[in-house]
Amino acid sequence: MRLPLIFLGLLVAGFGCTPSHSPDHKSNAADWVIVNAHILTMDPDYPQASAIAFKNGSIVAIGDNSAVADWTGEDTQVISLSGQTVLPGFIDTHIHSIEGALATEACDLEDQPLELSNLQSQIQSCAEKHTEGWLQLINLASAGTTLDRWQLDSFLPHRPLMIISTDAHTAWVNSKALELAGVDADSPSPAQGKIIRNDEGEPTGMLVDAATTLVSQHLPEVDRVTRARLLDKTLQQLVANGITAFLEANADQKSIDTFCDLVAANKLVHKVNLALGSQGSLAKEERTRLDALRKQALDCGIQADTIKLYADGVMEFPTQSAALLSPYLDKDGQPTNRAGDLYLESKGLQRFFRQAMEDDFSIHVHAIGDAAVRQSLDALDAVKEVRGATRFSLTHLQLIAPEDINRFAPLQVLAAMQLYWAQPDTYSVDALQPYLGNERHQRIYPARSLWQHGALITGGSDWNVSTFNPFMAMAVGRDRKAPDERSTASLNVNQGLPLQVLLEAYTRNAAQLLGRDGETGSLQVGKAADLIILDRQLAPDMAGTALAQTQVTHTFIDGRLVYTKPIQ
Ligand SMILES: [Zn+2]
Structure with missing residues (x-):
């Protein structure tokens, strides 16, 4: 078996691609081998395979079952599928993992269309759950919503209230919240935001884009331990959805602290790039701030090599x-x-x-x-x-x-x-x-x-x-x-x-956005073993419902099994 395999490897290499390398000796066995799979590699030179082997975090062989046979030693863990699809791990190129993690404990309106009376009862039940201080509700379906602070005052007059739209670009607050934030008829709208006013110039309680932070900065701080715990929980959901890398879309100092806390606790498995939020100021201090944040992140091993700007709103x-x-x-x-x-x-x-x-x-x-x-x-x-x-x-x-x-x-x-x-x-x-x-x-x-x-x-x-x-x-x-x-x-x-283009969007192309295309985003020898196994075989024309319901059964990052779907 050895010789023909090596010969095959050389033969294929001679045509410009190397789907597999044979190990020098048996002690070089792979950590994991997956066979009988429908592997979509996202490598244009070698798009489809049925077996893959990886070792020490990297892919060492990809091809058909015979291509990995010599990599299969006594200690190799073998997964034999029946034609389920294997893909490179998904890469999300715009996610707010920390804000989202923190929101998992807020009162959630779940983007449902709301009558005013319904909103009132949601505010009431949130107030019963959180009995003191600020009240925050998220995910208001804002399309077509007209609300003002006087309506909100009639629902909740004595406690500060902030309701945030699903897209997080609009907030509605009551009078108490405006008062605590010091926003009144004389307050100017901030750069990149707007305080909405009525004909008399009074703030109506609706705040757009950067103006939302005039109030949100007064919300009580979530402590560092809770932030790390909630982020960890969110990241576990990401691996369960096959996401192995992502761009954090609007990171600040506190985001870096939280990611670094997870690194210190040995809990960060994802490949993360932080996009540092900036208002695009040309002041020297802004340049210094961004550089210092990048350095702080790098000190704990995280890439913060991207700047996120807002050119407009929604x-x-x-x-x-x-x-x-x-x-x-x-x-x-x-x-x-x-x-x-x-x-x-x-x-x-x-x-x-x-x-x-x-x-x-x-x-x-x-x-x-x-x-x-x-x-x-x-x-x-x-x-x-x-x-x-x-x-x-x-x-x-x-x-x-x-x-x-x-x-x-x-x-x-x-x-x-x-x-x-x-x-x-x-x-x-x-x-x-x-x-x-x-x-x-x-x-x-x-x-x-x-x-x-x-x-x-x-x-x-x-x-x-x-x-x-x-x-x-x-x-x-x-x-x-x-x-x-x-x-x-x-x-x-x-x-x-087409489905193939969408798969590339979440893998190979996304790796380019993160500057990690040499490392991940396709299944090729030498690249990181970031890969997922699905519960079914994907086909270009499969029903939309079947595509949407596809589940990930295993997620590997750097060759490490970080998620296995529980058996139901
Ligand atoms: Zn965003």
């Missing part, structure tokens, strides 16, 4: 803080005088990009409206000569002008998309269609157009805005409808992507 009514090239329409379809605000000035953005690139930071920009997308592309274009190895990604990308779609590929801009959002719902239809008009609404979440023009799409959940389950996002990304049998309506179905 598009849904009533918030409408996303920057558009032409104005929002009123509910009768007439143009208003509002097109949203660009949060950064164009020349300043260019200078910030240039500086970040000179400092070897990668850049991740929240860009939702077509004006924000264009501004970011223009600014990158203007400074591309200093780019070097900087990775550049735009995220959310709800609306892109048709003439900007083909700029992503030549500028090497990664499109980090939340494709779970690309289904009909109140936020994607009722809160958008009237205010954008049909022509623009028929172009939202232009995934297929981007792909057809050569852009690399990466998967990202934006959890806890929406589920981090990649199969749910892929089912919607392919079919552009809710992943259940009853739903028939779709959202711009011509923008659906």
Whole structure:
């Protein structure tokens, strides 16, 4: 058996790819071998295999069952499947794992449509659970919601109350909360945010984008031990969903502390890149702050090599803080005088990009409206000569002008998309269609157009805005409808992507966004053994429900089994 195997290895190597290496002797046996599998490698030169072997954290052989036979020693653990799919571990390129972890203990409105009376009873039951101090409710389905502090005062007059929308870009607070935060008629709106006021100039209690932090900074602090405990719990859910690496989308000093606490407790198994949140200030202090944070993270072994900026806000009514090239329409379809605000000035953005690139930071920009997308592309274009190895990604990308779609590929801009959002719902239809008009609404979440023009799409959940389950996002990304049998309506179905492209978005392409494509994102000899086993075999045209319900049975990170699905 030995000789033919070596011969086969050489033969294949001679054609430019090396699906397997044979070990020198038996003591070189692999730690794990998986056989009889349907392996989608995401390696374009060798896309499919049926067996894989890994040792000391790295893949040592991939091919058919015979390719791993010589790697199978006495101590090798062998998993023999019956054709279930094996994939590289999923990589989420936009997640808020800490904010999401902390929110798991808050009163959750679960993004359900709410009548006012219903909201009142939810506030009441939250107040019974948390009997003192601030009251915080999360995940209000904000599409079309009109609330003010006087209504909230009638529900809860004596305690400070903060209600946060599902997308976390809008908050509604009562008068007590405004008072404690020191926000009144004379308070100016902060940069990148807005205090909404009535005709008399009084704050109504609705706060948009950065203005939400005027109040949220007064919420009681969660202690460090609790933060680490909740993050640990969340990360365990991520491995159960096959996620082995991610970009933390808006990290600060406290996020670094929490991740470092998990490292110190030997509990961090994921490959993590932190994107440091910045308002894009050109002040020297900001440059120093970002550099110090990166160093602090690196000291405990975590990459904080990316800066996250906001180019604009969100598009849904009533918030409408996303920057558009032409104005929002009123509910009768007439143009208003509002097109949203660009949060950064164009020349300043260019200078910030240039500086970040000179400092070897990668850049991740929240860009939702077509004006924000264009501004970011223009600014990158203007400074591309200093780019070097900087990775550049735009995220959310709800609306892109048709003439900007083909700029992503030549500028090497990664499109980090939340494709779970690309289904009909109140936020994607009722809160958008009237205010954008049909022509623009028929172009939202232009995934297929981007792909057809050569852009690399990466998967990202934006959890806890929406589920981090990649199969749910892929089912919607392919079919552009809710992943259940009853739903028939779709959202711009011509923008659906093939399953293979969606799998690449969550693996190979996503690894590029993290700068880890030499290390993970595809199953190849020499790469880390970051891989998952599924409970079924994937097929390009499988039913959306079956795709959405796919479960992970085993997750390996660096060759270590970090999750096994409990037997039911
Ligand atoms: Zn986000």
